[in-house]
Amino acid sequence: MAGEIVYADLNIPAAFSASKSLHPSQHLNIPQCPRWHRIALWLGWAGNIILAAAVIALGVWGQNRGQRMTNGTECNSNLEDSQSCLKPRWYPKPDNNSTEDCGCKLCPAEWLLHKNKCYWVSKESKSWRESHEDCAAKSSEMLVIQDKEEMGYILNITHMNNVWLGLNVTSPERKWTWVDGSMLDETLFQLTGDKEMDSCGMIKKNHTISEICSDVAKWICEKVALK
Template sequence: MAEDILYADIKFTSQTGSSSLHSPSQQPAAPQHSRWIQIALWAACIGNVILVIAVIVLALQLEPEKEKILLNHGGCNASIDKFWGSLRHSICNQNQNRSSDNSPCKVCPVQWQLHRDKCYSLSDYVKTWDESQHDCSTRDSQLLVIQDKEELDFIESITKNSKYWIGLSVLKSKKKWIWITGSQLDQSLFPEPDYGEGNYCAAIKESVSSEPCNREIQWICQKDSLLL
């Protein structure tokens, strides 16, 4: 019985010692994990500092480029101003005997004639009144609408050799002469032309007269001049 008790004591002591030997080996795990977290945080801080420094350096490098862009933009504006000045000198001074390159001038498309604020195109061939108006509209213009006595005198001076349609026709339902703009003829400008049965439109050759609208004659288109 004494031997049994001794064996039991030795076995217990051996198990207790074994437990005490294994427990210390598991404790260092927590401090090691904390050390990796600290390393990661320091690395993140260093990365942020490097990023901020890179942004500052990039901004300093772009500042001179910004100044160059602004200078080039100013140079471009100067070139455009020089171009317009040269264009006015070559076109406006040549056509209108102007002495100042900086003041604007009025210009017309090629083969259009300038007078005051309008450009005029006198056709070389013949069409009906409706066809003439269609031709004007395809060229961003309309048949001539005479606005005052001064314009009437000018048109009469350039239509001495041929008869031309203008943008005036008689509205048979009201027996009134109406411009294509919708306004009624002001008889202080010129008297209403006489007309017969059928559709009649106005034409000019030194003076205004009526012609059957289906007759084929030349015509005058007008458009606003361009301010250069």
């Protein structure tokens, strides 16, 4: 029928209309992260931060330690030389297969490194026997000169001070004897002065002299450098 207006009743389900009145939070059913998951995540981040700080600290420590060891260390990166350093070598009597110029050599703090020896120079003066006892307490011995090159080095570091040698008269034959038991090679140097039973060797300025052991002077202790 043309031109007629048709009216219809719409029956809206009760469930649909009721859903409109629900609180918005009731529509969101998103699961919450358990608390222990969040704690584990924070612990993981904290562990990474601590690890990074430890790596940085170890790097700085290693760099500083390397700088401190520079004064008492000589290193040769040659592989063959480093391997030859593993051969046994006894001090103070070197053999023909000397390895004194190879590998890494270390000295304690405040000791001077020269070739295969470490030297400690005193700042005070004592008698020869007191000096000998001090070197023994440092697990070392008094200065024993082996060649002219070493004597030149010692004269350079003593700065013209009076310094005891590890040399004294110990036998009735009145022979000069080093503290390691070897006899003085008089072609190396000769001591001027008396040679009595209470005589000890001393470097005075750039001369080697005989002096009474009860006199006082500076002293030098020496030990083998670690490789």
